[in-house]
Amino acid sequence: MASYSAFDDSPVRVVAGDGAAAELWDLVGRLGTGPAFLVCGASVARRDWLSRLVQAAPVPVEVFAEVEPDPSDDTVTRAGAVAAAAGARVVIGVGGGSSMDAAKAIAAEAVAPGWVAAQDRPGEPTEITTAPLPIVLVPTTAGTASEVTPFSVITFTQTRRKLVLNHPALYARYAVLDPELLVSAPRDARVAAGLDALTHGVESYASRQATPQTRARAYSAIEEIRTHLPGASADPPCVPSLGRLQWAAMVAGLAFSHTRLGIVHALALPVSALFGVPHGVANAILLPYGMRYNAPAAEAVYDDIARALGETAGAGDLAPRAAEAVRRLAAAVGAPGSLAEVGVREEALADMAAEAMKSAHIRVNPRPLELEDLLEVYRQALHGEW
Numbered sequence: 352m353a354s355y356s357a358f359d360d361s362p363v364r365v366v367a368g369d370g371a372a373a374e375l376w377d378l379v380g381r382l383g384t385g386p387a388f389l390v391c392g393a394s395v396a397r398r399d400w401l402s403r404l405v406q407a408a409p410v411p412v413e414v415f416a417e418v419e420p421d422p423s424d425d426t427v428t429r430a431g432a433v434a435a436a437a438g439a440r441v442v443i444g445v446g447g448g449s450s451m452d453a454a455k456a457i458a459a460e461a462v463a464p465g466w467v468a469a470q471d472r473p474g475e476p477t478e479i480t481t482a483p484l485p486i487v488l489v490p491t492t493a494g495t496a497s498e499v500t501p502f503s504v505i506t507f508t509q510t511r512r513k514l515v516l517n518h519p520a521l522y523a524r525y526a527v528l529d530p531e532l533l534v535s536a537p538r539d540a541r542v543a544a545g546l547d548a549l550t551h552g553v554e555s556y557a558s559r560q561a562t563p564q565t566r567a568r569a570y571s572a573i574e575e576i577r578t579h580l581p582g583a584s585a586d587p588p589c590v591p592s593l594g595r596l597q598w599a600a601m602v603a604g605l606a607f608s609h610t611r612l613g614i615v616h617a618l619a620l621p622v623s624a625l626f627g628v629p630h631g632v633a634n635a636i637l638l639p640y641g642m643r644y645n646a647p648a649a650e651a652v653y654d655d656i657a658r659a660l661g662e663t664a665g666a667g668d669l670a671p672r673a674a675e676a677v678r679r680l681a682a683a684v685g686a687p688g689s690l691a692e693v694g695v696r697e698e699a700l701a702d703m704a705a706e707a708m709k710s711a712h713i714r715v716n717p718r719p720l721e722l723e724d725l726l727e728v729y730r731q732a733l734h735g736e737w
Contacts, residue, residue, distance in 0.1 A: 353529075360564075361605055362519075363499045367528035367598060369590075372400070372489060375443070376409055378525045382485040385440030386411040388461070390430065390454040392418045395446045395491060398535060404445075413437040415457075418446065421506045421513065421623050421630065422453035427467045431460025434484070444488045444523075447536075447544065448495030448504070448630065451488045455503040455521045458483035470516055471507045473709040477518040486523040491532045493583065493597035494544025494631050496551060496604020498526035506624055513624035515711070528601060530594035538586050541593075542684045543631030545580040548600035549677070550615050550634040551607050552576060552659075557645060557652050558610035558715045566655075568606040573659035575599035577680060584684040610715065615641035617710035618725060618732075621703035628693045635686040636693070640732045642674035648718035678737070689735035700729045 353371035366374050379387060389412055395401055396416035405412050415430045434442065434457055442461070444454025460466050463481045470477055488498040497503075503516040533541070555561065556569035576599050582592030618641065619633035646653040653670035660676040662669055687693050704725040707713070713720050730736075 358605060361499060361608065362522045362524075363526050364524065365499065365526045365528060365601065369529065369531055369594070371527050371529040372404060372532060375404065375487065375489065375527055376407060378487055378527070379441055379443070380409070382441050382487070382524060384410065386413060386438050387441050387443055388434040388437060388439035388457070388484075389414045389443045389445060390418060390457055391416050391445045391450050392447075395450065400532065401445065413439065418450045418453045420449050421504070421627070422449050422456070423506045423508050424467045424471070425508050427453060427456040427460050427505060430457045431464060431467070434461040435464070439484060441485045441487060444486065445491065447490065447492040447540065448497045448547075451490060451495065451497035452503040452505065454488065455483070455486055455497070455523070456505055456516065458486050459521070467505065470505070471510055471512065471514065473512060473514060474711070477516045479518045479520045483520055487525045487527065488523040489527045489529070489532070490597065492536055492540060492544035493533060493593060493600045494547040496548065496600050496607075498523055498528070499601050499604045500608045504630070511624055512706070513620045515620070526601070528597050530590055530597055533593045533597065534588060534590060538584060538685075541588060542584050542686055543629050543635060544600070545576060545583060545596055545684070546635035546638065546681055546686055547631035548596070548603050549573065549576045549580070549680075550638045551600070551603040551612065553638065553642065553656055553677070554612040554615055555603060555607040555610045556656055557649055557717045558607075558613060559717060560610045560715050562609070565606040565610050568602050570655065570659050572599040572603035572606065573656065577660050580680065580684055612712045613641065613716040614644060614712070614720060614725070614728065617707040617712040617716075618703075618728060620710060621706040622690065622695060625699055625703060626694050628695070632687060632693060635681050636688065636690055637728070637732050639674040639678045639681070640728050642677060643671070644724065644728055645716065645718045646670045646673065652717060690729070690733045695733060697733060700726055700733065704729055
């Protein structure tokens with residue numbers, strides 16, 4: 352049974368529960384009438400449930416099923432032109448973080464051709480002067496929380512940069528969380544998404560911009576993810592666990608929308624941009640190493656994180672055990688254990704560290720960072736040194 356939730360500090364209205372996808376066209380109707388532009392990847396486009404969803408639409412629907420992992424500016428430019436030509440009045444993103452991020456950027460590009468190309472400016476704020484088309488997002492993974500954040504992560508082809516675009520106009524109007532849509536996701540995708548969500552919870556809790564409210568959300572998300580990721584990662588997955596994991600990922604997104612993240616996300620972006628490693632996989636590998644780097648500078652914070660992860664040792668021993676708890680959980684669900692395992696090469700580390708230093712996440716990390724610090728964390732993670 353679907354339920355509606357509104358959050359005082361978020362413009363996104365959330366519809367969640369078994370069968371929530373059936374509410375989609377009612378939500379679209381609340382945004383006006385006219386053609387819809389549905390954005391997804393090739394694998395989602397092949398699902399029977401998507402065909403049924405499109406056939407049930409009361410308005411014309413143009414399906415753009417060409418979103419790749421880590422969507423590029425070229426894809427956004429092309430799709431924006433198609434959406435504009437179709438006379439789209441709403442953009443619907445269906446899929447994982449890549450499809451939802453692409454949908455947000457397409458909604459802006461469709462009304463302002465050339466917009467996305469102009470955003471390739473590391474360290475500079477995202478600019479939007481024309482209101483994007485209204486956005487509705489339907490996640491098919493439990494990880495990125497893109498459905499409730501103002502972020503769109505885009506890879507710029509010419510410069511080989513992966514940048515986080517961030518603007519309040521990129522918030523969706525509605526998010527539809529239906530755990531039944533997550534069942535068909537491959538196991539590797541469920542693992543990567545869940546550990547991505549865990550990274551969001553941990554880094555949001557530790558952020559210099561954290562507040563009591565964001566920490567309450569992040570702590571809750573960490574507990575839920577630790578509890579339900581094993582069931583959600585099983586084959587076949589436990590549907591109730593998928594539902595709880597999806598809700599926890601969304602709650603972590605509400606937290607990091609306000610706090611930003613930290614060292615792990617700064618390091619993960621170049622890994623994906625240069626080596627094509629899925630974002631969740633990069634985070635899964637780097638998270639324990641980033642936590643181990645940060646813990647000495649924020650011992651009380653990491654004591655709390657360790658508790659959320661189920662650690663119960665004496666207070667003085669908890670902080671260093673937080674990273675170890677993450678390593679055990681990642682290994683238990685079958686995540687890769689090193690950057691070398693996913694194709695990262697040692698000769699690229701220096702360039703990756705230099706690119707990571709440009710990330711806005713660096714400024715909110717709980718421990719100060721220099722270039723050599725980032726390089727050392729990369730070195731440790733390259734071969735899984737612990």
